Amino acid sequence: MGKKYFGTDGVRGLTNSFPMTAETALRLGMAAGRHFVRHTGRHSVVIGKDTRLSGYMIESALVAGFTSVGMDVFQFGPLPTPAVALMTRSLRADLGVMITASHNPYHDNGIKLFGPEGKKLDDETELQIEALMDGGLSEELAAPSDLGRAKRIDDAQARYVEIVKSTFPRNQSLSSLRLVIDCANGAGYKVAPTALWELGADVIPIGVEPNGFNVNEDCGSTAPGRLAKEVVKYRADLGIALDGDGDRLILCDEKGRVIDGDQILAMLARHWHKTGELAKPAIVATVMSNLGLERFLEGEGIALERTQVGDRYVSERMKETGINLGxxxxxxxVMPDFAPTGDGLIAALQVLRVLVDSGQPASSVFRVFKPAPQLLENVRVTQGKALLTDAGVLAAIAEAEQRMGTSGRLLVRASGTEPVIRVMAEGEMKLIRSVVDDVRSAIERAAA
Structure with missing residues (x-):
């Protein structure tokens, strides 16, 4: 059965349009609250958010929903998504909520939910919550004497900074490094520069002036161009870019060249394999990771397990297999030894640990494999997944796969967070350009 509200990563959409309305947020708070009541006595939920203007509206609706079914609410204010996951576990809450649309522009917003262990919900739990949302919620309201309370946690940011710092070796310091950190005008705009400075780094922060409208705007992990320029300008040792909710990490070396998640995974996998920190000779990535990563890992004696797109699917596979890097x-x-979900700031500290140990420039440490040529195009559509069952689209995909044979990969998928179909191919550039053009054209014809 398909989902009505939840997508790849929580509920997400254009603010004040279905499903991202105050009414939906209210019903979600009521339904999730009822689902996560696990014992007698008081029940609690923690709520964080990024810097979008619409966060105030969504938060107020969620608070009303949770308190109406008897849950106490602890509000953090702006705080990264992984911080909410960690604090859900730390405060022994029944549920954690993050109000964010991650890397999307300000006019979108979303709601991510975490279970009591700080992990994202599985598909079955999301379907159960959706069933409650569309059911008789008025019958689940708490008695007047059992209504929940709402309280601001003023030191949530300081608590998270201390948790993050504890993941960095006590016998190491960042005092030898000059770092540029781009916080995407998002949820990490205070905590990320603070944590790096307290560990000794010379910190140059950018993307730290949120105004409700500029989250991810020409900054952060999805637009690292400004970061690259600032790294070169200030002769920094490394550039660090987070996204709007602080769960992604992209780097720039001292020459201003971008280092993506695949290169970070390759570097950490090789290092952890040598130091014995890799629980198994394997890591988990998604179908979008570059073929070059897979070939590099194979040469290092490390297997690559692929999942569908979404860090929660990566986390689920890691839990099933006992793999501790993905x-x-x-x-x-994702590094479950340090945090229950992906954390851009904690990942940055693990990267910096390797950089400090190496004594070498970032350009030598973080570029460990040559990526296979890859081409990705996003086809904006309104029909979504339905187009992927169109006969013309299926025929174009089949023909493209036959042309590519075993020399590369083709992936066509509907985004779970945006109204687009992603067409990605890897292999010889002239061939993949032709293949992507043909599949894109077939999708556009079907959508017309």
């Missing part, structure tokens, strides 16, 4: 090319780096 992520996505987009910059989600």
């Amino acid at each position: 992520g996505e090319a987009s910059g989600h780096i």
Whole structure:
């Protein structure tokens, strides 16, 4: 059965349009609250958000929903998504909520939910919550004497900074490094520069002036151009870019060249394999990770397991297999030894640990494999997944796969966070350009 509200990563959409309305947020708070009541006595939920203007509206609706079914609400204010996951576990809450649309522009917003262990919900749980949302919620309201309370946690940011710093070796310091950190005008705009400075780095922060409208605007992990320029300008040792909710990490070396999540995974996998920190000779990535990563890992004696797109699917596979390193090319780096979900700031500290140990420039440390030529195009559509069952589209995909044979890869998928179909191919550039053009044209014809 398909989902009505939840997508690849929570509920997400254009603010004040279905499903991202105050009414949906209210019903989601009521339904999720009822689902996660696990014991007698008081029940609690923690809520964080990024810097979007619409966060105030969505937060107020969620608070009303949760308190109406008897849950106490602890509000953090602006705080990264992984911080909310960590604090859900730390405060022993029944549920964690992050209000964010991640890397999307300000006019979108979303709601991510975490279970009591700080992990993202599985598909079955999301379907159960959706069923409650469309059911008789008025019958689940708490008695007047059992209504929940709402409280601001003023030191949430300081708590998270201390948790993050504890993942960095006590016998190491960042005092030898000059770092540029781009916080995407998002949820990490205070905590990320603070944590790096307290560990000794010379920190140059950018993307730290949120105004409700500029989250991810020409900055952050999805637009690292400004970061690259600032790294070169200030002769920094490394550039660090987070996204709007702080769960992605993209780097720039001292020459201003971008280092994506695949390169970060390759570097960490090789290093951890040598130091014995890799629980198994394997990591988990998604179908979007570059073929060059897979070939590099094979040469290092490390297997690559692929999942569908979404860091929660990476996390689920890691839990099933006991693998302790995984992520996505987009910059989600999942390390359950340190955090229950992907954390851009903690991942940055693990990267910096390797950089400090090496004594070498970032350009030598973080570029460990040559990526296979890859081409990705996003076809904006309104029909979504339905187009992927169109006969003409299926025929174009089949023909493209036959042309590519075993020399490369073709992936066509509907985005779970945006109204687009992504067409990605890897292999010889002239061939993949032709293949992507043909499949894109077939999708556009079907959508017309």
